[in-house]
Amino acid sequence: MKRLDERPVTPAGAEGIDAIRRTPGRAVLAFDFDGTLAPIVADPAEARAEPRAAGTLARLAARAGAVAIITGRPAAVAVEYGGFAGIDGLVVLGQYGMERWESGELRTPEPLPGVAEARAKLPGVLEAAGAPPGTFVEDKQHALVVHTRRCAEPEVALERLRGIIAALAERTGLALEPGRFVLELRPPGMDKGVALRAFVDERDERPSAVLFAGDDLGDLAAFDAVEALRAEGVPGVTVCSASNEVTKLAERADVVVDGPSGVIDLLDALLDGSA
Numbered sequence: 001m002k003r004l005d006e007r008p009v010t011p012a013g014a015e016g017i018d019a020i021r022r023t024p025g026r027a028v029l030a031f032d033f034d035g036t037l038a039p040i041v042a043d044p045a046e047a048r049a050e051p052r053a054a055g056t057l058a059r060l061a062a063r064a065g066a067v068a069i070i071t072g073r074p075a076a077v078a079v080e081y082g083g084f085a086g087i088d089g090l091v092v093l094g095q096y097g098m099e100r101w102e103s104g105e106l107r108t109p110e111p112l113p114g115v116a117e118a119r120a121k122l123p124g125v126l127e128a129a130g131a132p133p134g135t136f137v138e139d140k141q142h143a144l145v146v147h148t149r150r151c152a153e154p155e156v157a158l159e160r161l162r163g164i165i166a167a168l169a170e171r172t173g174l175a176l177e178p179g180r181f182v183l184e185l186r187p188p189g190m191d192k193g194v195a196l197r198a199f200v201d202e203r204d205e206r207p208s209a210v211l212f213a214g215d216d217l218g219d220l221a222a223f224d225a226v227e228a229l230r231a232e233g234v235p236g237v238t239v240c241s242a243s244n245e246v247t248k249l250a251e252r253a254d255v256v257v258d259g260p261s262g263v264i265d266l267l268d269a270l271l272d273g274s275a
């Protein structure tokens with residue numbers, strides 16, 4: 001396993017890592033799910049966390065001030081696919097922070113009416129746009145996700161659909177959330193940055209440091225939140241779980257690691273003091 005001091009880390013990131021090591025009991029660490037803790041697969045229902053993820057998160061939750069998963073998935077799905085149900089102290093903020101799972105309890109709001117309207121219109125919209133074979137819709141109750149990963153040319157398919165899905169989002173009062181070969185229609189107002197900031201602000205004490213790890217465009221809002229906290233004097237670390245599908249996070253991150261296994265290696269190094 002690569003030691004942290006063998007990796008390129010920005011000076012601000014190194015400060016954040018030092019602060020986590022010095023005072024882990026007041027550190028807040030949060031993670032995206034797909035692409036960060038779970039390797040990307042063609043069928044979203046087949047995604048599962050990296051086999052070491054639950055064990056490492058359990059150790060982390062026992063040592064850190066607070067640990068959360070902040071995901072676009074429904075919280076219960078991330079708990080199930082991650083194997084996270086037994087992790088004491090873990091909080092899962094699902095659907096970009098609209099849902100909260102904690103100690104086996106799920107809090108979820110009523111779906112926005114625009115989602116039902118979009119659900120009814122989406123099949124016709126996709127047909128009218130000539131969605132290529134392989135395009136499919138994932139219905140998350142609070143949001144609808146158009147996937148193109150299974151198309152012969154996923155990027156071409158995504159670009160063909162982008163405009164018409166954006167128009168549907170506008171007509172139904174929803175936000176368009178683009179991601180790795182996905183266009184998601186979801187309620188506006190909440191994002192991973194808002195969710196992370198609220199999670200940090202719940203603490204009784206100011207955190208010693210904040211870390212967020214992600215891989216996709218929706219995670220940039222959480223990177224913004226880490227940077228805003230840094231500007232307020234809270235040391236922070238942004239970690240990119242790298243892929244060749246999204247490069248924007250690697251350009252912004254303090255530390256870049258090689259996919260979900262690299263994220264777990266990094267956390268194990270932090271926990272084992274070899275960081």
Ligand SMILES: O=P(O)(O)OC[C@H]1O[C@H](O[C@H]2O[C@H](CO)[C@@H](O)[C@H](O)[C@H]2O)[C@H](O)[C@@H](O)[C@@H]1O
Pocket residue numbers: 032033034035039040041042043044047070071072073138140145147149179180181182184216218
């Ligand atoms: O916030 P996340 O935990 O990263 O969730 C974002 C979206 O992830 C899922 O899609 C991605 O993973 C799939 C399974 O590996 C993959 O097939 C797809 O191409 C990826 O974009 C999920 O299906 C979405 O609902 C989430 O919004």
